[in-house]
Amino acid sequence: MTIRYPATPTADQIRRAPKVLLHDHLDGGLRPGTVVDLARARGYEALPETDPERLGRWFREAADSGSLERYLETFAHTCAVMQTRDALFRVAAECAEDLADDGVVYAEVRYAPEQHLEGGLTLDEVVAAVNEGLREGERRARARGRRIRVGALLTAMRHAARSLEIAELANAHRDDGVVGFDIAGAEAGHPPTRHLDAFEYLKRENNHFTIHAGEAFGLPSIWQAIQWCGADRLGHGVRIIDDIRVADDGTVTLGRLAAYVRDKRIPLEMCPSSNLQTGAAASYAEHPIGLLRRLQFRVTVNTDNRLMSGTSMTREFELLTEAFGYTLDDMRWFTVNAMKSAFIPFDERLAMINDVIKPGYAELKSEWLFRQNGSTSASGQREAP
Structure with a gap:
């Protein structure tokens, strides 16, 4: 069931x-800190920020800006540090x-x-x-x-x-x-x-x-x-x-x-x-x-x-x-x-x-059922793609 x-x-x-x-x-x-590290190692000086936290925020704000130019710029920076x-x-x-x-x-x-x-x-x-x-x-x-x-x-x-x-x-x-x-x-x-x-x-x-x-x-x-x-x-x-x-x-x-x-x-x-x-x-x-x-x-x-x-x-x-x-x-x-x-x-x-996948979700369901009424039965049928 x-x-x-x-x-x-x-x-x-x-x-x-x-x-x-x-x-x-x-x-x-990429992790913002990794972008900073790789840019420093490569001598890439075009990053808009060198503090990882501020850089991560810049990436998100640029992508949210509604400007296609700024959005594409974000990938110019990540690709630039991925060349070795x-x-x-x-x-x-x-x-x-x-x-x-x-x-x-x-x-x-x-x-x-x-x-x-x-x-x-x-x-x-x-x-x-x-x-x-x-x-x-x-x-x-x-x-x-x-x-x-x-x-x-x-x-x-x-x-x-x-x-x-x-x-x-x-x-x-x-x-x-x-x-x-x-x-x-x-x-x-x-x-x-x-x-x-x-x-x-x-x-x-x-x-x-x-x-x-x-x-x-x-x-x-x-x-x-x-x-x-x-x-x-x-x-x-x-x-x-x-x-x-x-x-x-x-x-x-x-x-x-x-x-x-x-x-x-x-x-x-x-x-x-x-x-x-x-x-x-x-x-x-x-x-x-x-x-x-x-x-x-x-x-x-x-x-x-x-x-x-x-x-x-x-x-x-x-x-x-x-x-x-x-x-x-x-x-x-x-x-x-x-x-x-x-x-x-x-x-x-x-x-x-x-x-x-199914056992993972069944385990989560069992936890919920146990909290509700002590039942631990939450098996699922096998399924073919």
């Missing part, structure tokens, strides 16, 4: 609950540690190798440094009793012309930590169809890819990503709400694209805090994730850029819980959605769901 929580979870429960993250940018998640093997290793290791400390048990972290070549590294050396850093971060987490697995997504910039080269790089490293491919950057004026050769190559190689689509641009971007390019997932995809009509009496009508996305169970990598910063949603309460969850789309919750948004998976769920009254059952639903949609083999996804 499934017992639903009658109340929203506490902050401690949200933090301890196992979480899965599919959309997180490596260059958007040691810097990439450190950032990747700390990323895995920070996610593990936040209760994330599986994550896919993306970055654009082409943005880390200024120090003389080759593309392969960039990937090797990040992969080694992620493995080190996993080891450090295990030493502290935290369990996490982190895969890498290699991103090509949609305004550049290296997508096929990066797709081939992702395929070459698919057995040593790279689990898929992505394209990112400004959607307007840079449609995903410009990179069809990369997507066709990946499909021939039976490899996985996601596409940033439906964030700053609308339904045509989503349609092209799915129908022309064959994306396995949609990065953000928040503008799918434009194809859903809610009548005054509450009746919901899905357009053909929205219905297709729901019917095909195409995962949506939604990032609520980031979406507010970029203007894709006006508030957490008005974020499309509320309606899309109610309509049973394959919605997942993500951080996007933890440094710029001043966020974590725990904070994203706290904010959604405040906005929509979500329970731990809702959290488990989002988490299972994400694990079903991960770019690792079926049996490994299934093991994570049944051996890590």
